[in-house]
Amino acid sequence: MRNKIILLAIIPLAIIIFISSCGEENIKYQRYYSDGSQLYKIHCQNCHMSNGEGLGQLIPPLTDSIFLRKNREKLVCYVNYGLNDSIKINGIDYQGQMPAEKHLAAIDLAKTLTFITNSFGNNQGIYDVIEVQKNLNNCK
């Protein structure tokens, strides 16, 4: 009987804690996303365009959600160290060069990546600072 009462008290409490922590995560995501959209305008939009579609054969689009998902761990390396490779996106070979954005802090990298991985048809959820730091350590 006593155990039951304790259980009945604990369950609603656990639910409240669970819901409020979801709310906090959601607020964090919204903040990252909206700051990220500003950072995108400043640092990326000139090349990748406001709709993320890139520019012809010169600049690859950010709309290929399969490429962005497959390369999620490398995205932060591309931005931080630049990219000078031959990559194929939507059937087109891109040979261009993306300059490094070394002056962006980890938090700004996280916000920019949260923005691009949740825009232009992408839907990957938050890309937080811990993930940025972990992936940066694994860039070749």
Ligand code: HEC
């Ligand atoms: C000066 C133009 C330029 C700027 C500014 C630029 N990029 Fe790029 N980006 C490129 C080019 C060119 C490539 C392809 C490089 C290659 O072929 O090796 C590329 C590739 C990429 C890729 C991988 C391919 C793809 O389309 O998914 C991602 C992701 C990316 N850029 C994100 C960003 C983000 C985020 C920013 C802003 C922080 C940014 N870029 C700023 C030119 C640019």
